[in-house]
Amino acid sequence: MVDFNKHLAAGKPEKKLHPIEIYELLDRRSDKGPLRPAQIAVLSTWYETRLAERDIILKLHTGEGKTLTGLLMLQSKLNQAQGPALYLCPNKYLAEQTQIQADKFGIKQCAIGNDRQIPADFTNGKSILITHVQKLFNGKSKFGLGNRAQPVGAIVLDDSHACIDTLRQAFTIRLTREKHGPLFDQLLAFFEDDLKHQSLARTDEVKAEEWNVLLPVPYWTWQNRLEEVSRLLTEHREEEGLLFVWDLVKDSLRDCQCYITGQAIEISPYHNPIELLGSFDKAKLRVFMSATTNDDSFFVKELGLSSNTVSNPLTYEDVKWSGEKMILMPYNMDYHLGHSFIVDAYGKEVKGRNHGIVAIVPSFNDGAVWKSAGAEVLDGDTLASRLQSLKAGDGAKALVMANRYDGIDLPDDACRILILDGKPSAETLSDRYQEECREGSEVLAMKTAQKIEQGLGRGVRGEKDYCVILLIDHELTSFISTLRNQRFFSPQTRKQLEIGVDVSGMVAKEATTSDSAKELSGIIGQCLRRDEGWKNYYIQEMNSVDALVPDRRLLPILELERKAELSYRQNEVDRAVQHLQAIVDQHLGAEDDAERGWYLQEMARLRYATDKNAAGQLQIVAHKKNQYVLKPQHGMQVSKLVISQTQAEGARAWLRQAVTYKEAFLQLSAILNHLHFGVEAKKFEKALQDLGTVLGFRSGRPDKEYGAGPDNLWNIASGDYLLFECKNEVKTDRPSIYKTETGQMANSLLWFEREYADAQVTPIMIIPTRKIGREAGLRSDVVVMLKPGLRKLRDNALSYIKAFQKQDLLEITPQQVFEALETNDLTRASLKTAYTEVTQQLV
Incomplete structure (x- = not known):
């Protein structure tokens, strides 16, 4: 050589x-x-x-x-x-x-x-x-x-x-009831009494293996039972779920959080010790x-x-944007182009199609409707091979990916139509808990916006790549269209969303047919067939995009959170609490009670090991500010719902916060989308709470907030309330109301009488049957809202908001609002009778 x-x-x-x-x-x-x-x-x-x-x-x-x-x-x-x-x-x-x-x-x-x-x-x-x-x-x-x-x-x-x-995930112990039954049951038994203090009903639901019910283990319970928990986990450290995590968390157990559902338990550090x-x-x-x-x-x-x-x-600052995205919200173009239409139209198999149609859904459960339409839902075993065949030109079947907003590239013909069906959901129980507790949190809003933006980028992977993107979920489109959330998107994405809105308006104005489905297909075709006019218009608009100026307002908050956890790990509790207090003092507004309550609870957690009394007082204040955080061990007070304005004034205030009719319509549509039988209970109850606010009432969820009382409560006038027990998840062909359900209503009414004394109440059970089982019994004043009544409530609420379509929401008067409420049977008097039916006792 x-x-x-x-x-x-x-x-x-x-x-x-x-x-x-x-x-x-x-x-x-x-x-x-x-x-x-x-x-x-x-x-x-x-x-x-x-x-x-x-x-x-x-x-x-x-x-x-x-x-x-x-x-x-x-x-x-x-x-x-x-x-x-x-x-x-x-x-x-x-x-x-x-x-x-x-x-x-x-x-x-x-x-x-x-x-x-x-x-x-x-x-x-x-x-x-x-x-x-x-x-x-x-x-x-x-x-x-x-x-x-x-x-x-x-x-x-x-x-x-x-x-x-x-x-x-590497620092998270995840145990399932199916795979870790004995260990699961032992941990649940350790915490059961304290979980019951948080919510007796939800603890029973966890024991009944309800997967969608989440309970946090209070930090004081975790620390008090730490020795027993450590011994138990050590015994099982070689089992699946612990084997690859244990060595990363075993020395940080004191600083871990624990969440339990009917099917899973998750244990993870508040701050991951990445130095390991x-x-x-x-x-x-x-x-x-x-x-x-x-x-x-x-x-x-x-x-x-x-x-x-x-x-x-x-x-590299010389390039402001890359790739071509036509982002459309079909429902906003015409309400006939709703979720079901898109799934049926784009989920079916088309032999010989050589370009990909891909849908991203938040979870595998959300993919079921696509599967029934003919699409293929990918899992870990099929993902890689099916994406390869898609890139090779096999686009006959629409492919559905669950929670794959990043880490997947679908260039060129692999994906010419991308469908985002649903707002990204929490991946961990810790994230789920934060979503439940921190409504309106900018930190969580930024996380969600980032996931959405990552999803939008799956189908455009190069400078010359192009893709049509359909956003078809009400909650998703409402989040994107809400002004306070838009600042969390990049200038490039904001401009692409703006182009989509403008294009939708052009379609409406220049339509050549009344067939909205045909018009949607036509505008999509202009992108896919490379219409020169569309390409030039897109370039013209994107060239005006603002330079990227990052919004760094959340950076100091996250830095203070990290400093607090590091100080706590070094046993500098006072300094750790000071860092969190700085967030409250310097970065939260007067209206941010939910966030203030969250950070007060975090301070209480840090205080607990060295000063239990001080921690207890902090937890009491935290719960007063935010009823969705942990109930304190002692001294909890129920904050009564007390309306301080007329219904019309309250409803007008909600309309004004939306600023524009379009945003009000999208927000209400997202709420109503969850008011259906079969929807997950927590989403249904949250939507019912929000609808009460839309209609001008004080609205709460006592069972969620205090661990006792009804699912929902509306204060519709001074001393007058609507009390709801929601059974929307039961089968719609249910023959009768069960004894356990009538018992829950009875307990809720007893709670109401104890907390609200002589106030008037209309008790309503939302359930698909009016017949009371032979072994059950209800008070004579309890009425039921059946499927037709719930549908009527949704329809009337939507009709109500459409009354303001051509009005400036900042200029409307309480009288105009009242007239719209009255026209659509949404006043306090109508709500007591227009949507409900009396019960029938089986004998």
């Missing part, structure tokens, strides 16, 4: 260190041309001015080459003898795709093989290890934990927001990939980045 290096005039060349020079010498495939301007710009900036920085957030538009950019940064570090170098993807599928890309560009890479061992070429700094985050983020990782972890010189975290979800993931925590260079549409503030709390790192990403 000839050693050509001996024949070089200048001897053996030194390795190139600049990533751009490295790229020029790669043995890449002939179809891989020069670097793009965005890549050249960010690589030059990084190497020439930011090489010494440990943490870098890399933000580029979709299709501008983030993957190659990250690989070149790692190769530069290897050439500087500062390896090993690790490239982490959010899932196995994307890791395989990245490995293929690296090979095409001539970048040396290696993977963890069937032997599950870390390759020597990685540890010796000869090639980049490309794998998925689950390989690193687990308690049995081959990379090791803590100070014994495999040293890593440089690491790239691709799609970092998706990787955060995996990181949280030594390979990640101690890496000398960490590059966090992030789309330009994402707000990276959560990196501070979840990954421990500094606010300075978040505020100074490495980005």
Whole structure:
């Protein structure tokens, strides 16, 4: 073999260190041309001015080459003898795709093989290890934990927001009743008495294996029973659910939270001790990939980045937008184009279709309606293979993905029509609890907006890619259209949503037929058939998009939350509480009682270990501010619903907060969408509460707020109330009302008489039958709202809001509001009789 290096005039060349020079010498495939301007710009900036920085957030538009950019940064570090170098993807599928890309560009890479061992070429700094985050983020990782972890010189975290979800899962013990029956029952028994104090009915529902009922274990109960819990979990540490988590949480059990449903228990730290993931925590260079549409503030709390790192990403500012999205809300174009129409029209199989139709739903349960229409719902076993066939041109069947808002690429014909069917739902029980407690939270709104924006990007993966996106869920469209939420979306997405609204208006004005379905199909076709007018209009509008100016208002809140948890872990309780108090004092408005109550509860939790009395007083105040947080052990007071204005004035106040008719219509539509038999109980009860507010009443959920009383209560006038027991989840062909249900109504009425003394009450049971079972009994004044009555209530509420279609909501008078309420049988008098029927006792 000839050693050509001996024949070089200048001897053996030194390795190139600049990533751009490295790229020029790669043995890449002939179809891989020069670097793009965005890549050249960010690589030059990084190497020439930011090489010494440990943490870098890399933000580029979709299709501008983030993957190659990250690989070149790692190769530069290897050439500087500062390896090993690790490239982490959010899932196995994307890791395989990245490995293929690296090979095409001539970048040396290696993977963890069937032997599950870390390759020597990685540890010796000869090639980049490309794998998925689950390989690193687990308690049995081959990379090791803590100070014994495999040293890593440089690491790239691709799609970092998706990787955060995996990181949280790595620190979460999840036990199911099905797989961990004895352990599940023992833990439930440990906490049962204290759970009953929170809600007797919900504890019974958990014991009855109701999957959608959630109860938090109070922090005082957890800490008081910690020794027993630790002993029990240690005995089961080798079982599924604990095996890959235990070593990550066993030393942080004191600082864990626990949530229980009828089917699952989750235990996780309030703050993940990521220092245990030594390979990640101690890496000398960490590059966090992030789309330009994402707000990276959560990196501070979840990954421990500094606010300075978040505020100074490495980005290319010459490009404001990328790709083409026609975003439409069909229902807003015509109410006939509702959810059922879209599912039936786009869920059916079409032989020979060579482009993909993909729907994203919040959960597998939400995918059932699509499956019945002919679509295929993908799971973990079928996802990769079906996406490959989709990319190969097999688009006959619409594909449905559950909760896959990130980590999936559907370029070009793989997805020409993307349907978002539902607002993203919480992935963990901890998130579910926060959603229930923190209504109106900007922190949660930003999380939701980010998930939606990630979902919108699944079908457009490059500068020239295009896709039609249909938003078909009322709750989703209401969230997106609400003005206070829009600031959490990027300027690019806000402009695309604005274009969609304008296009819908054009369709209405320039329609050539009264057939709304045909008009919808026509406008979609203009995008898919590459209508030149549409393309030019889109470019014209997108070129006016504002430059990206990140909204950093939540950054100091998240930074203070992180500081509080770190101080607490260091036993500096006073300092920890001071950080949370700073959030309350400096970042919450007078109207933010729900958030104030949340942070007061967090202060109480931190105080409990050192001063139980002070913690108890804080919890009492927290519950007064926010009735959805934990009931205090002692001293709880019921805050009575007392109306302080006329119904018309209250209803007018709700209309004015919506500002525009369109937003009011969308908000009410989202509420009414959950007022159906068969809807999950908590969503139904929340919708009924919100409808009471819309109609101008004081509205509450005593059972949820105090653990006793009815599901819903409306104060419709001074000393006059509507009391609701909601049985909307029962089968609609139910023959009679059961004894347990009449008993619940009786208990609710006793609670009402105790708390509201001589007030008048109309008790209403929402249930699909008026017949009382032979073993049951109800007071004679109890009436029922059947399916027709509930439908009539929805229809009249929608008719009421349409009365203001051509009016300025900021200028309407109470008299105008009253007339609309009266016309639609929504006054206090009508609500007592217009929608209900008397019961019938079976003998």
